[in-house]
Amino acid sequence: MLPAEQPFNLIVASNTIAMEVAGKQVEALGFTPYLMSNSLSGEAREVATELAESVVLSTHDRTFSHIGNDMVHKIQHAMTSGYEKVCFIWGGETTVTIVGDGVGGRCQEMGLAALIALGRHPLPSSSLHPMITVVITSTDGQDGPTDASGVIVSRNTALEAEKQGLSPLAYLDRNDSYTFFSKLNGGDNLLKSGLTGTNLMDIVMVFVDFT
Numbered sequence: 001m002l003p004a005e006q007p008f009n010l011i012v013a014s015n016t017i018a019m020e021v022a023g024k025q026v027e028a029l030g031f032t033p034y035l036m037s038n039s040l041s042g043e044a045r046e047v048a049t050e051l052a053e054s055v056v057l058s059t060h061d062r063t064f065s066h067i068g069n070d071m072v073h074k075i076q077h078a079m080t081s082g083y084e085k086v087c088f089i090w091g092g093e094t095t096v097t098i099v100g101d102g103v104g105g106r107c108q109e110m111g112l113a114a115l116i117a118l119g120r121h122p123l124p125s126s127s128l129h130p131m132i133t134v135v136i137t138s139t140d141g142q143d144g145p146t147d148a149s150g151v152i153v154s155r156n157t158a159l160e161a162e163k164q165g166l167s168p169l170a171y172l173d174r175n176d177s178y179t180f181f182s183k184l185n186g187g188d189n190l191l192k193s194g195l196t197g198t199n200l201m202d203i204v205m206v207f208v209d210f211t
Contacts, residue, residue: 015201134206
């Protein structure tokens, strides 16, 4: 016999909802948001490299096995749509294969790999030289066994690291992203939100500013 009232499920929080809220905040900052995918996964450094290169390389230059060339085509179409400021938002959760003895988390490792990729692929001198900023954060407020929730890097960060005598690749090789970002700019690139009391996987935002 069925109960008088049927039970129902109400989703009050999810990674998709987190992406949508991020999109509203991005829009308030003057950027046109593009919600890309909530199923981002794979090796953290590889995924981050593809995300960074998706805004500086043509889809004809390489195969984007994690985010897909079709997705990259959409990114580049958006970048030529006439908007001065755009932001691409992903959700999901990557993984880290630990080969070193460093300290960090998947978001910080992604940030370190994105930093390296942006520094490795400068745009041609004939381009408009957009400012590219990558924000990667956990939603629970703790990335790995650290007090950081994530990290923010830009096209200038690789140059800043070089000036400060830091080798991003050396830190990445030993999975020591937290130590790297703690030393870089006095730790200013680390995001420290504190524990949020929920866990909706991670959020990645790639800002492209042509102004």
